[in-house]
Amino acid sequence: xxxxxxxxxxxxxxxxxxxxxxxxxxxxxxxxxxxxxxxxxxxxxxxxxxxxxxxxxxxxxxxxxxxxxxxxxxxxxxxxx
Numbered sequence: 880x881x882x883x884x885x886x887x888x889x890x891x892x893x894x895x896x897x898x899x900x901x902x903x904x905x906x907x908x909x910x911x912x913x914x915x916x917x918x919x920x921x922x923x924x925x926x927x928x929x930x931x932x933x934x935x936x937x938x939x940x941x942x943x944x945x946x947x948x949x950x951x952x953x954x955x956x957x958x959x960x
Contacts, residue, residue, distance in 0.1 A: 881913040881950070882906045886934060894934065900941045907945040914942055918954030 887898035903914060916938040917931055926934065935953045942949050 880911060881915045881952075882911045883915040883918060884938065886917070894930065896937060899934070899937060903938060903941045904945050907942070907949070911949075913950035913952075914938060916951060916953045918952070 884899065884902060887895040887902065889895050906914065917926065917934055938953075939951060942951055
């Protein structure tokens, strides 16, 4: 089962990195078999490229730290230049 990550943000709109790490860690420790980042919750088209890549990198590091390896597809949809 893949968990699609809801990407938490601070009130000012920037990514809550600690919150993202905690969401991924919780799912891994509770037996999820894969993590879907930047997809299906609508964030991918709203991220700037730098933010998009940062979320993917941060998620991959957290997955490696907590699970070693899991399937982790990432959406690539873009609406902003």
